[in-house]
Amino acid sequence: MSSQNHSKPAGGRNLDPWYETYASRTKGLAASEVRALFAVASRPEVVSLAGGSPFVAGLPDELVHAAFQSMMEHHGPDALQYGGGQGLPQLREKILDLIAIEGITDAGADDIITTTGSQHAIDLVTKLFINPGDVILVESPSYVGALGTFKSYEADVRHVDMDDEGLTIAGVTAAIQTARAEGKEVKFLYTVPNYNNPTGVTMSVARRREILDLCIRENVLIVEDNPYGLLYFDEPAPDAIRSMDSEHVVYLGSFSKILSPGVRVGFVVAPHGIREKMVLSVESSILSPSMLNQWLVTEYLASTDWRAQIDTFRGIYRERRDAMLESLQEHLPMLSWTVPEGGFFTWVQLPEGLDSKQMLPRAVTELVAYTPGTGFYVDGRGRDKIRLSFSLPEPERIRLGVRRLANVINEELDL
Ligand code: PMP
Numbered sequence: 001m002s003s004q005n006h007s008k009p010a011g012g013r014n015l016d017p018w019y020e021t022y023a024s025r026t027k028g029l030a031a032s033e034v035r036a037l038f039a040v041a042s043r044p045e046v047v048s049l050a051g052g053s054p055f056v057a058g059l060p061d062e063l064v065h066a067a068f069q070s071m072m073e074h075h076g077p078d079a080l081q082y083g084g085g086q087g088l089p090q091l092r093e094k095i096l097d098l099i100a101i102e103g104i105t106d107a108g109a110d111d112i113i114t115t116t117g118s119q120h121a122i123d124l125v126t127k128l129f130i131n132p133g134d135v136i137l138v139e140s141p142s143y144v145g146a147l148g149t150f151k152s153y154e155a156d157v158r159h160v161d162m163d164d165e166g167l168t169i170a171g172v173t174a175a176i177q178t179a180r181a182e183g184k185e186v187k188f189l190y191t192v193p194n195y196n197n198p199t200g201v202t203m204s205v206a207r208r209r210e211i212l213d214l215c216i217r218e219n220v221l222i223v224e225d226n227p228y229g230l231l232y233f234d235e236p237a238p239d240a241i242r243s244m245d246s247e248h249v250v251y252l253g254s255f256s257k258i259l260s261p262g263v264r265v266g267f268v269v270a271p272h273g274i275r276e277k278m279v280l281s282v283e284s285s286i287l288s289p290s291m292l293n294q295w296l297v298t299e300y301l302a303s304t305d306w307r308a309q310i311d312t313f314r315g316i317y318r319e320r321r322d323a324m325l326e327s328l329q330e331h332l333p334m335l336s337w338t339v340p341e342g343g344f345f346t347w348v349q350l351p352e353g354l355d356s357k358q359m360l361p362r363a364v365t366e367l368v369a370y371t372p373g374t375g376f377y378v379d380g381r382g383r384d385k386i387r388l389s390f391s392l393p394e395p396e397r398i399r400l401g402v403r404r405l406a407n408v409i410n411e412e413l414d415l
């Protein structure tokens with residue numbers, strides 16, 4: 001079977017004897033161009049403002065031990081066994097408490113499926129809806145991991161304009177109309193409404209309502225990805241879009257940022273038909289999510305004050321956000337950046353003429369790393385933007401990193 005429409009990776013045809021055999025969809029599986037640099041950036045002397053890893057050291061060991069112990073004491077044999085494709089019922093019951101905080105009070109445990117992180121949920125929903133060439137609308141910019149998944153299913157991904165309240169109505173309307181004029185339907189709109197990755201922007205309450213009304217009118221499914229919602233700094237985030245409607249929204253949640261990404265537990269709240277298909281899809285690919293991990297999270301929720309721990313995380317991230325914004329103000333006052341009210345990221349506009357991708361090797365040489373804006377677009381935009389993450393480094397390291405970044409930018413401007 002040949003696959004002529006593969007774009008040829010450097011040396012791929014020569015080095016990989018299976019090159020001609022792969023399915024056409026694998027052409028969407030491309031390694032990030034900056035991956036090699038990030039490997040260098042993980043050296044301890046480099047201040048990395050690049051990745052988006054949570055500060056897991058902020059989770060006291062005792063809490064995790066207590067959850068492990070309780071799991072093995074009470075549920076050992078079950079935790080070591082296969083489970084159902086929809087996920088552990090006891091965990092799905094507990095997730096109801098979590099989503100109630102975000103205003104979702106009309107769901108039952110049967111409306112939920114647990115997943116192997118929300119990345120898995122993004123994959124599931126894409127697998128369910130996307131044939132090659134189908135249109136997905138996303139924010140400008142959008143989460144790089146979702147874009148990668150969408151590309152791996154050969155979706156036609158289209159960015160929609162945003163303002164400081166999130167996706168614009170005019171942008172979504174125009175994108176739907178453009179697709180229809182081409183004889184295509186929009187399969188779904190993917191949005192990260194709270195503390196967006198990469199921009200840190202939060203969709204306003206009014207905009208949530210308007211986007212939902214528009215999508216109901218136009219019969220477009222919304223995929224609401226909300227891993228950061230509980231990590232607000234001052235005021236809680238607005239209620240989830242899913243809290244306003246149960247039929248047009250697939251809601252994705254995760255324990256990665258409020259507990260640990262190592263547990264790889266996320267979840268989906270979906271309308272009945274979609275949920276049924278997702279369960280079948282999970283069963284056909286992995287049989288069931290890990291019971292061990294699901295029981296661990298269940299016991300964590302049952303045996304610890306997890307709400308207080310989320311408060312602790314919020315305090316930690318607020319201090320880091322402040323350290324980052326203060327040092328940007330001090331060292332790079334000529335730039336502009338978003339002011340996130342929660343989450344892990346700020347999005348920085350570079351001065352005219354600077355190229356975030358070209359500048360990265362110099363930055364890494366000067367022991368600071370960031371993520372170039374280009375990864376968050378499918379269409380080559382973002383060269384004038386960088387994403388800075390404040391979740392992992394201590395405040396002093398953040399300040400050092402921004403000082404180094406300021407040197408790099410000033411040197412580039414002097415060239
Ligand atoms: N969605 C968004 C917006 C994210 O930022 C991330 C993690 N960086 C994920 C989904 C995936 O998270 P996980 O699979 O760990 O739940």
